[in-house]
Amino acid sequence: MRHHAQEDELIDDAVAPQSRRRFSLLRWLLGWFVWLGWRFAIAIFVLVLLFAVINPPTTWTIIRNARDYPIADRQWAEIEEISPVMLRSVVAAEDANFCNHWGFDMQEIRRVIAQGRGGGASTISQQVVKNVYLWQDRSWPRKSLEALVTPVVEAVWSKKRILEVYLNVAEFGPGIFGISAAARHHFGTTPDQLDRVQAARLAAVLPAPKQRGTAQPSQRSRSIADGAATIAKDGRDSCFR
Numbered sequence: 001m002r003h004h005a006q007e008d009e010l011i012d013d014a015v016a017p018q019s020r021r022r023f024s025l026l027r028w029l030l031g032w033f034v035w036l037g038w039r040f041a042i043a044i045f046v047l048v049l050l051f052a053v054i055n056p057p058t059t060w061t062i063i064r065n066a067r068d069y070p071i072a073d074r075q076w077a078e079i080e081e082i083s084p085v086m087l088r089s090v091v092a093a094e095d096a097n098f099c100n101h102w103g104f105d106m107q108e109i110r111r112v113i114a115q116g117r118g119g120g121a122s123t124i125s126q127q128v129v130k131n132v133y134l135w136q137d138r139s140w141p142r143k144s145l146e147a148l149v150t151p152v153v154e155a156v157w158s159k160k161r162i163l164e165v166y167l168n169v170a171e172f173g174p175g176i177f178g179i180s181a182a183a184r185h186h187f188g189t190t191p192d193q194l195d196r197v198q199a200a201r202l203a204a205v206l207p208a209p210k211q212r213g214t215a216q217p218s219q220r221s222r223s224i225a226d227g228a229a230t231i232a233k234d235g236r237d238s239c240f241r
Contacts, residue, residue, distance in 0.1 A: 044149055048152050048153055048156050052156050055165075059131050059169050060134070060135050060136075061131055061171065062169070065174075065177075071175050075178070075180040076168055076180070077167070077178070077191045079160050079161075079163065081191055081192050083199060085195065085196050085228060086191060086194045087163060088237050089200050089224050089227075089228045090199075091228075091231060091237065091240075092228040093220075093227070094123075094207070095123045095124040096231065098163070099236055101125075103125040103126065103153070103154040104126070104147075105121060108123075109121040124162060125150050125153060126150050127170075129150050129153055130142070131166070132165065133149055134149075159239035159240055160239070167191075170206065171209045171210075172186070173205065174210055183198075196228070197221075199225075200221040200222070200225035200228065201214040201221045203221070203224050203228075204221035
């Protein structure tokens with residue numbers, strides 16, 4: 001019995017250092033992830049503050065697309081330089097309740113869940129976060145980061161700023177980023193001169209600019225034009241007038 005007890009003690013003495021090493025490694029990894037997470041959060045917050053007043057020079061999406069397409073000349077358009085009907089059209093197309101939510105359209109999310117669809121409830125605020133700070137895929141890490149950063153952008157930026165940035169980084173065709181490049185490429189005009197039909201056709205290419213065009217009217221563009229008019233009538237454009 002004494003011999004077996006001594007063997008058990010020897011085994012315990014051998015296992016204990018291994019357990020301590022594993023615990024130390026896990027604690028080190030956890031500490032490293034916490035350290036990295038805090039610095040990432042600080043960096044994002046600084047960039048949110050920075051881009052509230054400074055225009056983002058480019059995005060990861062633009063950089064990645066530059067490998068496949070020549071990027072058209074981009075000129076930033078202040079929101080006052082964009083036709084009001086263009087603002088209403090993109091809101092009608094992408095986020096009809098833009099002025100009434102804090103980054104997430106819970107009504108639309110519930111509707112999408114009820115219909116059993118896997119997407120379609122992304123707001124303009126979420127798309128700005130994805131376009132400016134993150135990357136283009138449907139992974140859970142990206143969606144999780146988007147969910148964390150979106151309320152910060154909503155808290156720091158005005159609705160006008162969110163819409164302005166969105167229209168200046170959105171893709172309107174292969175290599176066509178921003179409303180200035182889109183108005184020039186598709187209609188040979190400037191953002192402030194876009195009319196009701198042109199604005200609806202531009203908004204209709206979102207969110208599939210590589211598959212959709214603006215050459216001919218579509219049922220989607222006609223619905224967007226009607227939606228933009230409705231938004232103007234019922235006051236859902238109040239936050240960006």
